[in-house]
Amino acid sequence: xxxxxxxxxxxxxxxxxxxxxxxxxxxxxxxxxxxxxxxxxxxxxxxxxxxxxxxxxxxxxxxxxxxxxxxxxxxxxxxxxxxxxxxxxxxxxxxxxxxxxxxxxxxxxxxxxxxxxxxxxxxxxxxxxxxxxxxxxxxxxxxxxxxxxxxxxxxxxxxxxxxxxxxxxxxxxxxxxxxxxxxxxxxxxxxxxxxxxxxxxxxxxxxxxxxxxxxxxxxxxxxxxxxxxxxxxxxxxxxxxxxxxxxxxxxxxxxxxxxxxxxxxxxxxxxxx
Numbered sequence: 005x006x007x008x009x010x011x012x013x014x015x016x017x018x019x020x021x022x023x024x025x026x027x028x029x030x031x032x033x034x035x036x037x038x039x040x041x042x043x044x045x046x047x048x049x050x051x052x053x054x055x056x057x058x059x060x061x062x063x064x065x066x067x068x069x070x071x072x073x074x075x076x077x078x079x080x081x082x083x084x085x086x087x088x089x090x091x092x093x094x095x096x097x098x099x100x101x102x103x104x105x106x107x108x109x110x111x112x113x114x115x116x117x118x119x120x121x122x123x124x125x126x127x128x129x130x131x132x133x134x135x136x137x138x139x140x141x142x143x144x145x146x147x148x149x150x151x152x153x154x155x156x157x158x159x160x161x162x163x164x165x166x167x168x169x170x171x172x173x174x175x176x177x178x179x180x181x182x183x184x185x186x187x188x189x190x191x192x193x194x195x196x197x198x199x200x201x202x203x204x205x206x207x208x209x210x211x212x213x214x215x216x217x218x219x220x221x222x223x224x225x226x227x228x229x230x231x232x233x234x235x236x237x238x239x240x241x242x243x244x245x246x247x248x249x250x251x252x253x254x255x256x257x258x259x260x261x262x263x264x265x266x267x268x269x270x271x272x273x274x275x276x277x
Contacts, residue, residue: 012065012066012069012070013065013066014064014065014069017060017061017064017065018061018065021057021060021061024057025054025057028053028103031103032045032050032100032103036102036103041102041103041105042100042102045100046100049097049098049099049100050098051098052094052095052097052098053094053095053097053098053099054098055094055098056090056091056092056094056095056098059086059090059091059094060091063083063086063087063091064083064087064157068082068083069083073147073153075215076215076224076229076233077204077212077215077226077229077230077232077233078224078229078230078232078233078236079233080233081233081234081236081237081240082236082240084134084160084237085236085237085240085241085244087157087160087161087164088130088134088160088161088163088164088167089164089240089241089244089245090244091161091164092161092164092165092167092168093168093171093172093248095165096165096168096169096172096173096174097172099174100174101174101175101176104174104175105175108175108177114177117177117178118177118178120166121166121169121170121173121178122170123170123181123185123189125166126166126167126169126170127167127189127192127193127196129163129166129167130163130164130166130167130193130196131196133159133160133162133163134160134163134196134197134200135196135199135200137156137159137160138200138203138204140211140212142156143211143212144212144213144214147212147214148214167193170186170189171186171189171190171248171252183252183253183255183256183259184256186252187249187252187253190245190248190249190252191245191249193245194241194242194244194245194246197237197238197241197242198238198241198242200237201234201235201237201238201241202234202238203234204230204231204233204234204237205230205231205234205235205238206234207227207230207231209227210226210227210230211230212226212230213226215229215230
C-alpha cells in the first residue's frame with residue numbers, strides 16, 4: 005500500500021500541535037501551582053482542549069486532508085466546517101481564564117482583543133474571511149500553493165476564534181453577551197454561510213477547475229462534487245449554530261430555575277381544610 009492510502013502526515017503540523025499541547029500542560033500544572041493561578045483545573049476543560057488538538061490533527065493530516073487537497077470539494081467543505089465550527093469553540097472551552105490572563109499584560113493586547121471580539125466586528129471579520137477564500141480565485145490559489153493553503157487555514161481559525169468569543173470568551177476583559185443576545189448572535193452568525201453554500205450548490209458550471217483535473221473523484225463528476233460540497237455547507241453550518249443555540253438556551257434556563265420553596269401550611273395537617 006502507498007503512504008497516500010493512509011493519508012499524508014505533515015511534520016510541521018505535528019510539531020506545532022505537540023508544542024501547543026506541551027505549553028498547555030505546563031500552564032495547567034507546574035505554572036499554575038507555582039504562581040497560584042488557580043487551585044485546580046476542571047478535567048472537562050483539559051478534555052475539550054485535547055479533543056480540539058486531536059480533531060485538528062485528523063483534519064489537516066491523513067485522508068481527509070488529502071481528499072480535500074487533491075480530489076473532492078465536498079471533503080474540503082467538511083474540513084472547513086471542522087476548522088471553523090468545531091475546533092475553535094473547543095479550544096475556547098478548554099482554555100481557563102487564568103491561563104490567558106498573562107497575555108493581557110502585553111501592551112495593547114487587552115484593548116485590541118476587546119475591539120476585535122465585539123459581536124459586529126467579530127462576525128464581520130469571520131464572514132469576510134470565510135466568503136473571500138471560497139471565491140474561485142483565492143480558492144484555486146490555495147489549492148495550487150501550499151503556503152497559501154496554510155494561510156487560508158490559519159485565517160479561518162483566527163476568524164472563527166473571534167466569531168465564538170462573544171459566546172465562549174474565557175476572560176472578563178473580552179466580555180460575553182447575555183444569553184438572549186447570544187441566541188440572536190448565533191442565529192445571525194449562521195446566515196453568511198448560506199450565500200456561499202448557495203453559490204456552490206446552484207452554479208451551473210464548475211467553479212474550481214482544479215478538481216476537474218483530479219484523477220480520483222470517487223465516481224462523482226466535478227459539478228456533482230461541487231454541489232455536494234455546497235449542500236454539506238448549507239446544512240452543516242446552520243446545524244452547528246443551531247446546536248450551539250440549543251446549548252445556550254438550556255444553560256440559560258438552568259441558571260434561571262430556582263428550587264421551589266416549600267411553605268408549610270398553616271394549622272398543620274388540617275390547616276387547608
